[in-house]
Amino acid sequence: MLIAALIAGLLPFPLPWESPPPPPEKSELVLERPYPPESLPDGSIMEVPAIRQLPERYRRSDDRLSGAESTAGLAGLRASGSAQFCREEAFALNTDLKGMRVTVVDLRQEPHTHLNGAALAWGPPEIVGTHRSAGEVLHAETAWTDHLERGKFTTATKFSPGRLADVSKWQPLDLKLDIRRASTEQDLIERMRWRYFRIAVPDAVVPRDEDIERFVEFVSQLEEEKADWLHFHCDTGGNRTTLFLTLYDMMRNYVRASRPQIIQRQRLLGGIDLLAGPAREERDAFLRSFYSYCWQCGPHFRRSWSSWKRAQEKVDQSDGRGVAGTSDSSRP
Numbered sequence: 001m002l003i004a005a006l007i008a009g010l011l012p013f014p015l016p017w018e019s020p021p022p023p024p025e026k027s028e029l030v031l032e033r034p035y036p037p038e039s040l041p042d043g044s045i046m047e048v049p050a051i052r053q054l055p056e057r058y059r060r061s062d063d064r065l066s067g068a069e070s071t072a073g074l075a076g077l078r079a080s081g082s083a084q085f086c087r088e089e090a091f092a093l094n095t096d097l098k099g100m101r102v103t104v105v106d107l108r109q110e111p112h113t114h115l116n117g118a119a120l121a122w123g124p125p126e127i128v129g130t131h132r133s134a135g136e137v138l139h140a141e142t143a144w145t146d147h148l149e150r151g152k153f154t155t156a157t158k159f160s161p162g163r164l165a166d167v168s169k170w171q172p173l174d175l176k177l178d179i180r181r182a183s184t185e186q187d188l189i190e191r192m193r194w195r196y197f198r199i200a201v202p203d204a205v206v207p208r209d210e211d212i213e214r215f216v217e218f219v220s221q222l223e224e225e226k227a228d229w230l231h232f233h234c235d236t237g238g239n240r241t242t243l244f245l246t247l248y249d250m251m252r253n254y255v256r257a258s259r260p261q262i263i264q265r266q267r268l269l270g271g272i273d274l275l276a277g278p279a280r281e282e283r284d285a286f287l288r289s290f291y292s293y294c295w296q297c298g299p300h301f302r303r304s305w306s307s308w309k310r311a312q313e314k315v316d317q318s319d320g321r322g323v324a325g326t327s328d329s330s331r332p
Helices: 002-010 087-096 134-151 185-191 209-220 239-253 259-269 280-297 305-318
Strands: 028-033 079-082 102-108 112-115 118-123 153-159 171-178 195-201 229-233
Touching: 079 239, 087 185, 102 185, 102 239, 112 134, 112 185, 118 153, 134 153, 134 185, 134 195, 185 195, 195 209, 195 239, 209 239, 209 305, 229 239, 239 259, 239 280, 259 280, 280 305
Parallel strands: 028 153, 079 229, 102 195, 102 229
Antiparallel strands: 028 118, 112 118, 153 171
């Protein structure tokens, strides 16, 4: 038992039989989707009302696009993105992508779940924690969701009309739920006979190296796994969804389009401007480096991102430059 405990302590992820601690007492259960009715009914609610429509900021790589400098390879990317979806919006996605073998790429680090079809999350992020790995978040979500389902009743105390991280915009809510069905997003997606892949990405920052590592490995295996379509989402469909759609576009189309062209077209599809905002310089440097990585290591990406990055840092240091000085010089 002692040896097993020591080994478990060295693992970077929780073991299946380990029970994660409950969410902190100061955390709140926050409704994200759907938007609540103007006047909430008193007492318990069996089902949260929702319209079967596509989630917010939904866009597809094969959408008609005007104003883009280049669309080369974009329609063949076979990818889409959106904000967080509730159950009815997931069903609308299923209809729109009918016939596709879809893998949902969930980019959220913040724990979230589905109760009676509604999408809820635990927050605020700094209370629940923002440094978990994908395995740790999934483990917590499963345990916390099971606990809610066993309790039969719960109350969503806040409503987040857009971005979970912006606590100042939360609205008071006293939504009482008589829980008839509780499921993690992974459960919901797999019941739709789609596949589910999680990367626990912190919001509004350059992704951690380990997150990029997992993503590159995942994309490299797609051909073997015969995935037809990738659907990316975070909470708003903005920061993380746009960034990872851009990285995926770079990995698939670096020989067809330049880095600025790929960044531009992902913005025009319905994403955000990745080169604007407080983190623009850091994000610009990261995208320059990743695009160079694609040229040097694509199309099979047998060299890992971390290995390439370490070698590039040594080259940059010998030239008297930092990583931020990395450019697209490796492009033929």
